[in-house]
Each structure stands twice: as C-alpha cells, then as structure tokens.
Amino acid sequence: MRDVYVAGIGITTFTRLEYPLSEIASYASMMALKDAGVTEVDQVYVANMGAARVNHQTALASAVVDSLSLTPAGAAAIENGPASGGSAIKAGFQAVASGMDDVVLVAGAERMREVNNLEATDFVATLTHPIAEYIYGVTLPAHAAMFTRLYMDKYGVTERHLAMVGVKNQNAALNNVWAHLQQEITLEGILDSPEAMTNNPYVAEPLRFFDACPVSDGGAALVLVSEEKAKELGRPLIRITGVGQATDTHAVHERSEPTDLMAVRKAAGDAFAMAGLTPQDVDVAELHDAFTILEIAESEEVGFFPKGEGHIALEKGETALGGKIPINVGGGLKGRGHPVGATGIAQAWEIVTQLRGDGGARQVQDAKIGFTCNFGGFGNNVVCLTFERED
Amino acid sequence: MAREIYAYRCRRCDTMHYPFRMVCSGCKQNDFFEFDTVPLPKNGKLLTFTKVYNLPAQYEVATLGLGIVELDNGMRMLGQIEIDDPKIGMPVKGSVEVVRKEPYDDYYGMVFRAA
C-alpha cells in the first residue's frame, strides 16, 4: 500500500448559504485545489447526504467535476449518512494507496437550510430503521436523548457536564472564522440563570437546545496525493496514517449494551493499529459532537479516557485547548456547524490546519498527531482517521 | 382481534430477531425467509425514554414520548410512550396503535403505558 498525503484543504463558511449545493461543493474544492497547487486530478469523490431529498439534485459529483473543469476525471458521489465525509476520505485514500490514482479531490457539501428545520430533522431521521424506529417519530435528537438518559443513570453524567461541552465548543468557534455560531455562551446563561429555561429549552429531554449542533449549510474539501506528488507540490507533509471504519446494528435497541458505541471503539482501534499509535499519542482530536453527550462518550470509546470517565476529564479541563487532549478546538459540530455530508471532511480540514501550525488563536502547541471520529447514523457507521505531520 | 408486532425466529437455530433481517445473526445459514413469526410480548420494563419537543414535519402534537422497552422475553423494542412520570426500570404494557399518520397511510406500532 502506498502512503497518502493531504496536499490541499478548503472550506466555506458554515452558515445559511444562498448558493446552489453544487457551488458550495465546488467553492470548497477550488480552495483545496489552489492550496495544493493542482489543476488536474484523477478522481473526485463528493460526500453528501441530502441532495436528492432536500435539494432536488442527483449525481452531484458529475456537476462538481464539470464546474471545476476537471473533466474527464472520474467522479462519484458518496452518501453514507453523517459519515459520508469520512467515507469519501476513505475512498480517496484507497484510490491513492492502491496506486490507481495519484491525485484525488475529496469534497463534502450539504445545503440543509433550503428546507425548514422540521423538514431537515425529518430528512436526517430517514437514516433510522424504517419499521422499528422511523415510523414512531424517532429523530436523531431523540436517540441521543435516550442514550444520554442511560449515560446519566450509569455514569453520573449531569446536565451540567453536557452544558460544559456546549460552552467549550461553541466558545471555541469564536476562534474559527469559518464556524457557524459566533455567539459566546456561559453556563450562567444556559443553565443557572432564571432565564435559562427560556434561553435553553428542552428539545428532547434531557437534551436542551444548546446540547445540539445547529443546522448548517457548508462545504469542505481535501486534495489527497501520493508521496511522490506530495514532495513535488512542496506543501507541508501531512500523512493519513490510520483509517478505520466499523458498523453496528441499524436499530439501536438491538445492541446488547445500549451505552456502548461499539463501532466507534472498533473504528478507532483499527485506525490506531494501522498507524502504530495509541490514543495517548494524539495531540489534537476532532470528535463528532452532534450532541454534547457524544463528545463525552466518544472520548471514552476511542480510548482517550476510561469508560465512564469522559465527563471527569472534561471537568478537569483535559479536553480544552491547553489540556491533555484538546478536543474540537475549532468548535466541533456544535460550534462550527454540521452540514452533514461536509462534516467528516471539515474535521480533517481542522486537523490538517492544526498539524500545519495554522490554527492561530486555537492552535494546539506542537501538534504533530491528529485524530478524527466521524459518527454516522446513531453510531451504526463510523469512520476514524489518524493524521501525522512528517518533518 | 388485537393487533400484533412480530419477531422472527430462525428455523435453524431458534435465534429471535426484531426487526426482520434477511440473514440470521445467530447461524448465518438460513435460506430465504426461513423464519417463524412470533408475536412480541407486550409487557416489559422501560429501559430509557425521552420526551421530544421538535417533531418531524408530519406530527401535529406538541410533544411525543419515546422509549426503549425490554420485553418479558428479553427482547427489546422502541415504541411511543404515554406515561406521565416515566422512570427507568418501571413496568409497562404495550398495545398496537396508530403511531404515524400520512395522507394515505396509517402506520401501526407499539404504544406503552404504565402497567
């Protein structure tokens, strides 16, 4: 297998965007191509979940490859729920590692604000089991809420811990100009003050408004290249050293231990094993905090902390910038936003930014090893990646 | 006659599944639809629950109760709950009712209440 490097990165602002979906994907891609210094690619993968359903567009990759004047390169869209981005990176990795392609553009984009919030919630809920879950009105916040209830009962996680994740990540987004939420929040305002229940109502008990990521439009892109090409292009050498992907039962109730995220554990374990790393080697991590509880649970399942102790590490500040393992220093999904198909690629964008030392006010000192966890479904399809800077 | 929701028992190894899957997770050896259908029990205990406030577009109610229940035979299922003060571990009793209405279709599923 050949080594695979990230030679270019690009992103759009995550917010409500008044551009067609294909232009959002193409803009991020153009930024990544310019960053890498390439005008030709062998293959394009475009990660997206809702084009057909939300934006009434199919075959998105064909639109993007043409708009970027990259024809006749191969092109394909990858729809894998919220793990579409990570899955597209994996496909691009395999294309370069196999020797089939030398330069692959991997883009992700979503335009969810084209419909109202209720329709967006329903669109994401279509990833649940159609007979055993969807018909009951289950949404992703509902799944996350039921999972949170169990976590509270079993491990002593409280609403305060959840709010601490929300405050940490939303305020981290203030250091990221591309991030959706640019409003500082405090524990006082969302939890302790008399107005907290008005500011921060329940969306699915025990989860509140500020426990969930916003609904965002946006795009992100990477250019993946072979070692020879990476050295020719002369950009900082950031190598993808570990790739892991794992699945779990479609219906959440079928899992033997409902507080376990087996696919997260397996995907992370496989990525670390491939890279020859341990979780303790990681300098900076992007976890999939679509809901605040997920950052806590994933920080345990990927191996940063023992099971049931993620919230204690959070209390000690170990997951904040300057802590032992800074998590979501660019805002995470909570602060940066969650254009579903773009998220896995935006996580990689943040890690490459960090490993290049370009993080500015949110830079993790001497970051050499990064990690991403892109969580699809309700934990039934997960992609984890490790990135290392080579000097 | 009371409506039922069915589990699927593999005719080769007796592993029970809900919902249906094409290949048995126990033996992975079954032929096409080599399962017996068995009604799911309706009594069980509440494993976890939530009350949802922002519902998908089709629902015209203010909030919706949802929970995962461990049924008396040890299998689990998700259902709607209509319980005023739900608690983890409380006994519940289910009945099969309309859980989602769409213009030309009513979808039936389990609704649990305090036993």
Ligand SMILES: [Zn+2]
């Ligand atoms: Zn069997």
